[in-house]
Amino acid sequence: MNPLANGMLAGTRLAFTGDPLDWLEANVRIPHSARSTQWDRQTAPWWNDVIRDFTDPTCRQTFVQACTGAGKSTALETLICWAVAQQPGPMLSITQTDETSAEWMATRLMPVLDACEAVQPLMPSNRHHAKKTGIYFAHMPLILGGANVSNAQEKSVQYLLLDECWTYSDLISQFKKRLHDRWNGYSLLVSQSYEEPHALTEEWRAGEQFEWCHRCPGCENWVRPEWTNIKYDEAKNTQGEWIWGDLVASVRHECPHCGHVTADTAAGRRALTNRSEWRSAENSHVAGFRCRRISAVSVYWIRWADLVLQWLQAQDAKRLGVMQQVKDFRMQRLAEPWKIEEELPPLELEAAGYYAEEWADGRPLPTEAARIMTCDVQQDHYWVVVRVWLANGHSRLIWAGKVHTTDQLREMQVRLKVPEKRCLLDAGNSFHGRVYDICARFGWTALVGRGEDWFTSRGADGKPIRRYYSAPDKVVAPTHRDHLGRRVQVLFFYWASDPVKDILAALRNAGSPTWEFPQDAPPEYVRHMNSEKKRQTVDKKTKKMRLRWTATGRDNHLWDAEAMNVVAAQMLGLLPSVQGDASLVEEPNNDES
Ligand SMILES: [Zn+2]
Numbered sequence: 001m002n003p004l005a006n007g008m009l010a011g012t013r014l015a016f017t018g019d020p021l022d023w024l025e026a027n028v029r030i031p032h033s034a035r036s037t038q039w040d041r042q043t044a045p046w047w048n049d050v051i052r053d054f055t056d057p058t059c060r061q062t063f064v065q066a067c068t069g070a071g072k073s074t075a076l077e078t079l080i081c082w083a084v085a086q087q088p089g090p091m092l093s094i095t096q097t098d099e100t101s102a103e104w105m106a107t108r109l110m111p112v113l114d115a116c117e118a119v120q121p122l123m124p125s126n127r128h129h130a131k132k133t134g135i136y137f138a139h140m141p142l143i144l145g146g147a148n149v150s151n152a153q154e155k156s157v158q159y160l161l162l163d164e165c166w167t168y169s170d171l172i173s174q175f176k177k178r179l180h181d182r183w184n185g186y187s188l189l190v191s192q193s194y195e196e197p198h199a200l201t202e203e204w205r206a207g208e209q210f211e212w213c214h215r216c217p218g219c220e221n222w223v224r225p226e227w228t229n230i231k232y233d234e235a236k237n238t239q240g241e242w243i244w245g246d247l248v249a250s251v252r253h254e255c256p257h258c259g260h261v262t263a264d265t266a267a268g269r270r271a272l273t274n275r276s277e278w279r280s281a282e283n284s285h286v287a288g289f290r291c292r293r294i295s296a297v298s299v300y301w302i303r304w305a306d307l308v309l310q311w312l313q314a315q316d317a318k319r320l321g322v323m324q325q326v327k328d329f330r331m332q333r334l335a336e337p338w339k340i341e342e343e344l345p346p347l348e349l350e351a352a353g354y355y356a357e358e359w360a361d362g363r364p365l366p367t368e369a370a371r372i373m374t375c376d377v378q379q380d381h382y383w384v385v386v387r388v389w390l391a392n393g394h395s396r397l398i399w400a401g402k403v404h405t406t407d408q409l410r411e412m413q414v415r416l417k418v419p420e421k422r423c424l425l426d427a428g429n430s431f432h433g434r435v436y437d438i439c440a441r442f443g444w445t446a447l448v449g450r451g452e453d454w455f456t457s458r459g460a461d462g463k464p465i466r467r468y469y470s471a472p473d474k475v476v477a478p479t480h481r482d483h484l485g486r487r488v489q490v491l492f493f494y495w496a497s498d499p500v501k502d503i504l505a506a507l508r509n510a511g512s513p514t515w516e517f518p519q520d521a522p523p524e525y526v527r528h529m530n531s532e533k534k535r536q537t538v539d540k541k542t543k544k545m546r547l548r549w550t551a552t553g554r555d556n557h558l559w560d561a562e563a564m565n566v567v568a569a570q571m572l573g574l575l576p577s578v579q580g581d582a583s584l585v586e587e588p589n590n591d592e593s
Contacts, residue, residue: 020055021041021048021052028112032111046276051075060185060289061203062291065294067335068333073108080093084119084137085116092178094165095163095164096164096167102132124136124138132144141157148171152177160179161187162188166192192332193330209281211293212277213279215275216260229297244309251304253268264305272300273298278292296335314329351517351519362416368390370574372386372568372569373386373423374387385399385400397516399412400561420443424447428449432448447492447494449494450494452494453499454468455470468496469571470494495567504563527554531559
């Protein structure tokens with residue numbers, strides 16, 4: 001068939017000039033829907049204005065942060081029916097992977113298109129024109145695929161649908177380039193929320209922000225879907241355990257203005273939906289850019305009691321230092337971005353009044369006693385701190401950050417004039433063979449962090465003493481040979497990571513002038529220094545609870561490197577290390593765990 005002729009044929013179908021929702025109710029069926037097989041504007045009404053955005057020539061982009069279970073797929077399928085039948089144009093629809101895209105196409109999109117009588121005559125007669133990578137209608141291509149570079153680099157389109165784009169923040173701007181600045185280009189971004197910083201933060205700021213609000217039946221004020229409006233009784237027994245039945249029965253919504261109570265029943269939640277509409281925050285925004293948030297609090301088929309149970313479980317995990325469930329609740333259920341700083345307020349770490357840049361030439365600081373370089377080792381990079389210790393035990397950080405190669409590490413050591421003996425690398429990882437080779441090559445020392453509370457060594461007088469690091473030991477580097485082709489031994493120590501991190505935390509909190517970092521420390525520095533929390537864990541051997549420093553999900557590399565610097569300062573006698581005279585206390589703990 002002549003595509004031009006067919007396009008003109010399609011063009012004649014654009015006669016529908018009424019409310020697009022009327023057309024959808026008349027034409028679209030959702031065969032897989034549990035709620036209503038005929039498309040109905042009352043079913044998931046928060047999507048109606050998203051569809052109107054698509055039909056509004058002044059709207060260039062809509063970004064919807066939607067909770068899981070808000071009916072997003074159905075909305076996309078509905079919108080595609082409308083586009084094919086009434087508003088055709090080259091369209092690219094992207095979801096997480098090629099596989100998820102193909103599955104959605106086969107199980108949901110095709111059945112909806114097939115069930116739409118207005119679309120049926122437009123479907124390509126050649127079966128090769130309807131495949132999992134797209135449907136090539138005579139009057140428009142609908143390209144389908146996963147979020148990958150090849151799909152981001154093909155030809156220009158007019159409509160862009162980006163589903164679950166929180167998972168591919170790096171590609172969003174590349175996909176948007178496929179609109180090629182068309183005057184009539186339109187992007188719909190739909191996603192659960194995301195962890196900041198994220199490319200979507202800017203998309204959200206750029207748009208006019210709409211909240212799905214209800215008008216309170218008690219006071220007629222508009223009420224935003226705040227989680228804090230969901231109330232429940234602290235129904236606990238004398239042991240402090242939840243009485244779940246009483247708790248669930250007490251869950252309700254309370255108006256923040258008048259206290260009006262809505263019970264957690266299907267009718268109660270639906271009644272609020274019937275009184276809901278999108279309300280603009282009237283923030284400054286780019287013309288034609290709109291943002292909408294759909295919280296699970298507003299989705300009437302989701303029981304608030306289920307959300308409360310999920311919330312309480314997340315709070316229990318948070319008390320043990322595990323933040324993942326709180327994060328998921330916020331991003332997936334409330335559709336709000338996650339910022340760990342809001343959950344775990346970091347210590348106010350304040351930089352001291354100097355710049356590392358001033359000391360980049362490696363000249364000594366006044367009253368300098370020693371400078372120590374310590375490195376946390378990763379698969380393909382290193383996190384390094386170089387700290388100068390003064391005679392009085394105070395210290396100043398003169399370099400911190402990430403380097404990519406051992407040659408860069410070496411260059412840093414030489415430039416900052418750190419003696420070989422005072423360069424220490426973390427070998428407590430799966431790359432320890434490589435670490436031992438690096439240490440052998442440059443004469444550096446390896447450190448292995450352990451769970452012990454202390455190590456016992458012999459003091460100068462021969463008496464056993466406890467330290468936070470072991471007696472020195474040696475290991476043969478796996479591949480490095482010296483200039484005569486001989487194997488090389490590397491010096492290494494174990495160190496007791498929990499007590500050393502206690503000391504580091506105390507130093508961190510003491511701050512300047514005891515323990516300083518510069519004004520120009522990299523932005524990761526303060527984040528890493530607040531990356532670990534002390535929390536209860538079960539000792540594998542003793543089965544006893546003990547507090548251990550544990551990563552809270554953020555990168556902790558510079559924190560680890562600073563802890564190693566504390567160990568080295570103890571070895572040099574710049575910080576006290578002796579935990580106690582072993583002869584005065586019980587036998588040392590030789591726990592392997
Ligand atoms: Zn009210």
